[in-house]
Amino acid sequence: MAIIECSKMDKAINSLLSRQNYLVTQANDLARSFGNLTAFEHKVLDYCFSFVKAEDTSKQIYVVQMLDIIRHLGLNKSGKNYQRVAEAFQALNTKTALYLRTYKNGKNGIIMTSLFDYIEIIEDGKIEFQFSQKVAPYVFELKQNFYSFKLSELSNVRSKYALTLLKLWNANSMGKLNKATIKGTLEEWESWFLGSDNEGKPKRWSAGRFKQRVLSVSIDELGKLYPKNLFELTVEKSGRKVVGYRLDIIQPKLHCQIRHT
Structure with a gap:
C-alpha cells in the first residue's frame, strides 16, 4: 500500500x-x-x-x-x-x-x-x-x-525576446560573454520565452512561428548589438518534426555573421 x-x-x-x-x-x-x-x-x-x-x-x-x-x-x-x-x-x-x-x-x-x-x-x-x-x-x-552584463547593456535591448536571450546567453557562459551554448527541447525554449497562460499551462506555438517571431527576432537584435559575435542556431529534428534548438554563441577572432541552419 x-x-x-x-x-x-x-x-x-x-x-x-x-x-x-x-x-x-x-x-x-x-x-x-x-x-x-x-x-x-x-x-x-x-x-x-x-x-x-x-x-x-x-x-x-x-x-x-x-x-x-x-x-x-x-x-x-x-x-x-x-x-x-x-x-x-x-x-x-x-x-x-x-x-x-x-x-x-x-x-x-x-x-x-x-x-x-x-x-x-x-x-x-x-x-x-x-x-x-x-x-x-x-x-x-x-x-x-x-x-556580468551591465544595466546600460540591458537598457539598449528593445524586445522582450532579445532581453531573455541575453540573459540565457550570460547564464550559460559562466560569466564570460565569449562562448556559450544554449540547448533545449522546443517545449523548453517556448517556456523560457513565452511563459504560461492564466491557468499556469505552458504556452505553445508552432515550431515555425516560434523560430520566426522569437528566435530570429532576438538573434538579429543581439547580432546588431554585439556584431563581433557569431550566433549559430541549429534546428534539431526527429524526422521532419522539430524537437529542439541549439544556439552556439562565440566570439571568433575573425569577422563573424549570424547563421541560421
Missing part, C-alpha cells in the same frame, strides 16, 4: 512540474524562469538585481527610489510613468512564481514560492523589497557568477 501511495505522490508532483515552467535547481535557472514578464518588467527586475552585493544575506532588505528607476529607463517624470513602474512591481509580485525541488530524508518534494518575500511601495516614491529566503541563494549566485 505504501508503494502505491508513493507512486501516486510521484505522479502528483510530476503533474505539477508538467504544468509549470518555474522549476529551479541551480542559479542560472532563474534566467529562464520568467517568460511571462514583459520587456519593461524584465528591466525593472534587472534594476532590482543590480542592488545585490557579494556580502548580502537572505535577510537583506533593499530600498530603491522610483524616480531613479524612471531616470534609468529614460522616462520623463510624469504621473503615467510613476504608475507604469508601480504596475511593473505589481507584476513582479504576481508573475514570479517559482518551484524549488527538495530532497529530505530520501524523499523528493517541491517548495512552491515566489521570487520576492515582499514589495512595499511608499507614497514618497520609495520602494522596499526583499527576496524570498528560499530563493535568495539562487539570486546571489546568479548575480555573482552569471549576471
Whole structure:
C-alpha cells in the first residue's frame, strides 16, 4: 500500500512540474524562469538585481527610489510613468512564481514560492523589497557568477525576446560573454520565452512561428548589438518534426555573421 501511495505522490508532483515552467535547481535557472514578464518588467527586475552585493544575506532588505528607476529607463517624470513602474512591481509580485525541488530524508518534494518575500511601495516614491529566503541563494549566485552584463547593456535591448536571450546567453557562459551554448527541447525554449497562460499551462506555438517571431527576432537584435559575435542556431529534428534548438554563441577572432541552419 505504501508503494502505491508513493507512486501516486510521484505522479502528483510530476503533474505539477508538467504544468509549470518555474522549476529551479541551480542559479542560472532563474534566467529562464520568467517568460511571462514583459520587456519593461524584465528591466525593472534587472534594476532590482543590480542592488545585490557579494556580502548580502537572505535577510537583506533593499530600498530603491522610483524616480531613479524612471531616470534609468529614460522616462520623463510624469504621473503615467510613476504608475507604469508601480504596475511593473505589481507584476513582479504576481508573475514570479517559482518551484524549488527538495530532497529530505530520501524523499523528493517541491517548495512552491515566489521570487520576492515582499514589495512595499511608499507614497514618497520609495520602494522596499526583499527576496524570498528560499530563493535568495539562487539570486546571489546568479548575480555573482552569471549576471556580468551591465544595466546600460540591458537598457539598449528593445524586445522582450532579445532581453531573455541575453540573459540565457550570460547564464550559460559562466560569466564570460565569449562562448556559450544554449540547448533545449522546443517545449523548453517556448517556456523560457513565452511563459504560461492564466491557468499556469505552458504556452505553445508552432515550431515555425516560434523560430520566426522569437528566435530570429532576438538573434538579429543581439547580432546588431554585439556584431563581433557569431550566433549559430541549429534546428534539431526527429524526422521532419522539430524537437529542439541549439544556439552556439562565440566570439571568433575573425569577422563573424549570424547563421541560421
